[in-house]
Amino acid sequence: MIKARVTVTLKNGVLDPQGKAIEGALGSLGFSGIGGVRQGKVFDLELAETDKAKAEETLKAVCEKLLANTVIENYSIALS
Amino acid sequence: MKSAVVQLPGLNRDRDMIAALTKISGKAPVTIWQTETEIPDVDLIVIPGGFSYGDYLRCGAIAARMPVMQAIKAKAEKGVKVLGVCNGFQILLEAGMLPGALMRNASLRFVCKEIKLEVANAETEFTRAYAKGQIIRCPVAHHDGNYFADAETLKSIEGNGQVVFRYADGTNPNGSINDIAGVMNARGNVLGMMPHPENLIESAHGGNDGRGIFASALDVIAA
Incomplete structure (x- = not known):
């Protein structure tokens, strides 16, 4: 199993009223x-996969x- | 002309939309549930407002990936008219059927009030009942209606007449770029708008300024 953390942030130039x-x-x-200050989202995921390259592709x-x-x-994307 | 209204968990303006379509066309629309992949033969498909899937992830994001949206996309590619109002507009953007994105209102507040709309393009399937530049009244009720598109997209939609409605007279309630309240696709058969025209169609609503959108799309413009 591979654990991953995905971080989603607003692009530069996109206004962030919440931030x-x-x-x-x-x-x-x-x-x-x-x-x-810019706010965003973090997702933690677990993949039933052992190949890091494949996990990253998915x-x-x-x-x-x-x-x-x-x-x-x-x-x-960050794999651990 | 025959119409259909899409129903998804969390959409709550479907009944208002069904009532508006019934009153204006004289025929009740068929309803389409989210799991349906076969859409009946209709001229207009409407995705109403609400909070599909609790607005989880992003407004309209989950709904846009339901099987029914693939079927609607296929219908739109064949030229069937599609109208998305409020959450319906968010869903059409998330489904990639319209350009741009809707973000949290600049004020960070949910806004529920009446605004003024300018008909920026009256030569569309949805606005033929109006005159170009006409100012109409319309209610809004949303938290994420702040329209955004990058500079290149904005230039292209402005140049192609794809901006159909703008907030007028300083009534932009959400910080939308260029006061954009409604946009259509390049082909002109898919329109998304944040305001709720279905809630201003008869005297009991206090006016009928919104009627023209449905009368245009359903081809029942009074002479």
Whole structure:
């Protein structure tokens, strides 16, 4: 079995109102000097697969077809 | 003209849509359940609003990958008209049947109110009942209606007249780029829009500004 973590983030240039709100909340909690906050999603997956290259190939298709909307989002895959 | 309304778990505007189509065309639409892969012979397929699959992952993302969407895509490729309203618009975008994406409202708030819409293109199968530039009233109710497309896509849809509706008179409720409220595909038979025209079709609603969209698509424009 291979465990994987997929991280999905908004592309550069795509506005992130939720990130902005989090940044504002950090400021009001007294955390000064924190900027450029962008939020995203993390998915943990388990694959019944032993070949890392094959797992990566499957995960790429999974990201393209469902986990990320590639019009606005980027994804990265990490295997452990 | 015959119409159909798609039903999926979590869509909750289907009854309003069925009522609107029935009142305007005089014929009740057929309903299509999410697992159906054979779609009856109709002229217009409508995907109504709601919260399909609880808006999990992204609004419309799961619904867009249900078997029924493959069947709808095939129908659209044959020229059948498809209208997606609110969550229906999100589903059409997630299914890749329309360009762009819808994101969280810039205000981060759910908005439920009446806005003004400009008919940016009146030469479409869905807007023939209106005049170009006409301003109509329409209700909106959504949390993720902030339309986005990259610069290249935006240039192409603006140039092709694919922007059908814009929020007018400073009523953009969600931060949509270029005030875009509704877009169609290049062929002109698939339209998605965030506002709810089905909720403004008779005097009991306080007006009938939304009627023209259905009258155009169903070819029952009053003389």
